[in-house]
Amino acid sequence: MEQKGFRAKVQKFGSYLSGMIMPNIAAFIAWGLITALFIPTGWWPNESLAALVGPMITYLLPLLIGFTGGRIVYGLRGGVVGATATMGVIVGSDIPMFLGAMLMGPLGGYLIKKIDDLFQDKIRSGFEMLYNNFSAGILGAILAGFALKIIGPVVYGLNQALAAGVEFMINAGLLPLANILIEPAKVLFLNNAINHGILSPIGVExxxxxxxxxxxxxxxxxxxxxxxxxxxxxxxxxxxxxxxxxxxxxxxxxxxxxxxxxxxxxxxxxxxxxxxxxxxxxxxxxxxxxxxxxxxxxxxxxxxxxxxxxxxxxxxxxxxxxxxxxxxxxxxxxxxxxxxxxxxxxxxxxxxxxxKGKKSSVSDSLTKEETTKVAGNVNKVVFACDAGMGSSAMGASLLKDKFKKAGIEGIEVTNKAINDLENDADIIITHKDLTDRAQAKVPTAQHISVDNFLNSPKYEELVEELKSK
Known part of the structure; x- marks a missing residue:
């Protein structure tokens, strides 16, 4: 039981790290392309364009991570405080502060949420904007200073220790042995904690x-x-x-x-x-x-x-x-x-x-309260999971194939992370343990719960229902 509890905590931690990194992967790719193309050893060396490399890795990427981490905890308000707090660790170090951003972003979002829980209901009418701006501004300033003087040096030391360990493995020719841990970790869904928490930050540096x-x-x-x-x-x-x-x-x-x-x-x-x-x-x-x-x-x-x-x-x-x-x-x-x-x-x-921490039952049949009967026109079906890539991508691919074989056209089938769901979805399909979160995010859509993204009878029922319309 203790091992399962520990694994669940590590999985949750990895999922949270992934939630901060994945929405910003496009920015990492943009930085990688600029680096590969325009640095002196790149495909087309260009001094002026290569000047983007340093500021992007020093400021843009950590700030995006910090903003995203704060936003996950407490929306845009949390994101602003998280990004402000992240600036402290950036200024306090001469290395890319990805680890610091992963810490300060969520911390900023969490603290502003707690402050709002304490004081927001006590603010008199007409003073809401004053409170909102100054509470977030004051907290952001305090956290930025705290990060600059305390968190930054600690994270810098940790980063240097991890980098030294990786360098030792590389120099000793032991790096391939890391896959003894990495490959089983992938199958156990612990890879996000390893990849986004350790490998990617050092790799970017x-x-x-x-x-x-x-x-x-x-x-x-x-x-x-x-x-x-x-x-x-x-x-x-x-x-x-x-x-x-x-x-x-x-x-x-x-x-x-x-x-x-x-x-x-x-x-x-x-x-x-x-x-x-x-x-x-x-x-x-x-x-x-x-x-x-x-x-x-x-x-x-x-x-x-x-x-x-x-x-x-x-x-x-x-x-x-x-x-x-x-x-x-x-x-x-x-x-x-x-x-x-x-x-x-x-x-x-x-x-x-x-x-993955989502207990599945043997039966995946419809309950009395749930039905795949479609109400109104359907233009978009969205599969949603934590990260919006693995499980949901597989489910979306399967349903696209079923629609194609059934001759159903004109319906977009895609996959997203639950946090990225929008109101343009007509039907949202999630694992049953995530449906409540999806319903809270988009209450206007029809929600279908499944036990198993790879094999659910509800897909066939949905296909038949759409064919009959």
Whole structure:
């Protein structure tokens, strides 16, 4: 029980880190592209455009993270205080303050929320704007000073210690062994805490100095998962084999690595294939001194190529290929030497949801209170999950395919994070443990709860209902 509780806390922490980073990935990619293109060792060196690199990594990216962290806690008001507090750690250090932003942003949002809870109801009519502006301004100033003098130096020391540990592993040739922890962590949904909490901040710092970092490829390499899916395409059985080809496209081209997790959960020994693939891939990257200019998100081969600096494309492709080949060979041996399947894909998918902290029931039938009957015209269906990428992307892909086969046209099917839901959605599909949050965010939409994004009878019922309209 204690282990499950600890895992749930780490997962929640990782999800929160992801919630601060993922909405700002476009800004990271913009910075990575500018770095790859215009620094002296880039594709088209340009001194004036390269001047953007420093200010963006020093100010823009940490402030965006701090604003997002505060906004998650307490809306725009929390975001403003969070960004103001983040400025303190930025000024108090000469390194990119991503870790400091991840701390000060949510702290600013939390404290202004508590202050409002205490005083907002006591403000006399006509003084609301005065209170709102000055309470947030005073708190922001206090937190910025506190961050400058106290939090900044502490985070700087922590960052230097982590960077020194990573540098030691690189110099000692031990970095590939990090995948012994990273690959199982991915399947257990602890990867966000590792990737966004440790690897990416240090990787960005390295990329600012050298134009690239190998740390961006430790967790995002699509090779290990691709090898396992290819093995299922050839040596798998039943539903796992028939679905592996589609999963391969989603994983390798779409960058949604979560799609291959259920295949490992069917046969947990396959984690050995993922670990071996990850180790061999990072070892190959290390030999050829390969790196990326920014984190590839999602972990698609297209994102990988876009974030690869000049001269590294062959080395990056070779690392992905080696990881794929190694994981494919080991996974193939495991599948060929195993007489029977240890479980089916739908059961593994439910197990995947449980690992994410969303307990699934065996039955996914409609309750008396819930129906997929559509009221009015439907123009947009949105799948929503915590991050708006993994589970929801898989569900959206499945429903798009069902709509296409049923001849249903003119309905947009997309996926988003719950925090990014808008009022333009006609139908919102969520895991049943997240439906209340989605309803609170968009009460005007029709909400459908499912136990399992990969296999729900409600999709068929929705298709039939839309066909009859």
């Amino acid at each position: 390295q990329a600012a100095e050298t134009g690239k970092s190998i740390l961006f490829m430790l967790e995002t390499n699509p090779g290990p998962g691709l090898g396992i899916l290819l093995a299922f395409m050839i040596f798998g059985k039943g539903m796992a084999k028939s679905s592996a080809s589609g999963a391969t496209v989603i994983h390798f081209l779409g960058g949604i690595h979560e799609i291959y997790f259920p295949y490992i959960l069917m046969k947990p020994v396959l984690i050995l294939a993922a670990i071996a693939g990850g180790i061999s891939g990072v070892f190959t990257f290390s030999i050829f001194n390969a790196g990326l200019s920014a984190t590839p998100s999602p972990g698609s081969i297209f994102a990988y190529m876009a974030m690869t600096p000049r001269g590294d494309h062959l080395a990056v492709l070779l690392g992905i290929f080696v990881a794929t080949a190694v994981s494919f060979v080991i996974a193939s041996i495991i599948l060929k030497t195993t007489k029977e399947e240890t479980g089916d894909l739908s059961t593994a998918a439910m197990q995947m949801e449980e690992l």
